[in-house]
Amino acid sequence: MEPVLDKVVVIGGGGHSKVVIDILQSAGTYEIVGFTDNSDQQRSLCGVPYLGNDEILPELLNKGVLRFIVGLGDNKVRKILFEKIRTVGFMPVNAISPFAHISPHAKIGQGVVVMAGAVINPYAVIKDNVIINTLSGIDHDCIIDSHVHIAPGTSLTGCVRVCEGAFVGTGSKITPNVEIGEWSVIGAGAVVISDILPGSTVVGVPAKKIIAKG
Numbered sequence: 001m002e003p004v005l006d007k008v009v010v011i012g013g014g015g016h017s018k019v020v021i022d023i024l025q026s027a028g029t030y031e032i033v034g035f036t037d038n039s040d041q042q043r044s045l046c047g048v049p050y051l052g053n054d055e056i057l058p059e060l061l062n063k064g065v066l067r068f069i070v071g072l073g074d075n076k077v078r079k080i081l082f083e084k085i086r087t088v089g090f091m092p093v094n095a096i097s098p099f100a101h102i103s104p105h106a107k108i109g110q111g112v113v114v115m116a117g118a119v120i121n122p123y124a125v126i127k128d129n130v131i132i133n134t135l136s137g138i139d140h141d142c143i144i145d146s147h148v149h150i151a152p153g154t155s156l157t158g159c160v161r162v163c164e165g166a167f168v169g170t171g172s173k174i175t176p177n178v179e180i181g182e183w184s185v186i187g188a189g190a191v192v193i194s195d196i197l198p199g200s201t202v203v204g205v206p207a208k209k210i211i212a213k214g
């Protein structure tokens with residue numbers, strides 16, 4: 001007999017959401033009932049139906065869909081939706097690619113996405129609503145606080161701390177024991193060798209602060 005899987009709704013219908021759906025399909029641990037999006041142009045993603053905008057969520061709860069995951073890359077928006085949807089009674093699920101390696105000695109929070117080729121080593125701590133994107137490495141004893149996005153192909157060496165909401169851009173490298181401040185942005189390809197102040201944007205090798213326009 002087929003096992004009965006818990007039902008999950010994916011929030012958001014953009015590029016990141018496609019990958020989240022694909023991971024949930026590969027892992028096979030939930031029944032994906034559909035996705036919501038505040039644009040009404042959506043039809044389906046990876047064979048999963050568009051359900052409507054977020055106003056449909058209370059109706060889904062009444063129908064026994066109790067679990068959600070936010071499929072949005074933007075850290076601020078992802079934080080707002082994660083907290084709001086949890087408050088109305090949904091429980092966050094993780095989307096962990098079967099092609100990621102996570103040490104059994106690492107701790108993983110709720111609503112976390114870990115994509116294919118990512119490696120999370122022992123004693124790393126990944127808090128809630130974090131994205132560890134494709135082919136990224138999180139080495140021993142790193143602490144990744146809530147709502148962080150580690151973009152594709154990024155290397156965090158041992159004992160790095162990434163504080164809440166920070167965005168670590170694709171291909172960047174962070175040397176041991178560095179602290180990346182809250183809501184800071186690390187540019188693509190940067191090499192970070194010293195602590196980064198909260199809210200700053202840094203680029204280059206070694207990484208230096210710029211005034212961000214974006």
Ligand SMILES: CC(=O)SCCNC(=O)CCNC(=O)[C@H](O)C(C)(C)COP(=O)(O)OP(=O)(O)OC[C@H]1O[C@@H](n2cnc3c(N)ncnc32)[C@H](O)[C@@H]1OP(=O)(O)O
Binds near residue numbers: 133188202214
């Ligand atoms: C699956 C996915 O797609 S996940 C998403 C992954 N996305 C990323 O990793 C994107 C990372 N983003 C970046 O690197 C961006 O360039 C940012 C956030 C660092 C800066 O963006 P903006 O604030 O828009 O800066 P802007 O493009 O105007 O550049 C400002 C200056 O910094 C330079 N600069 C920008 N990014 C970088 C970089 N990564 N490395 C070196 N220099 C850079 C620009 O050349 C420019 O220099 P200038 O003033 O001498 O002309």
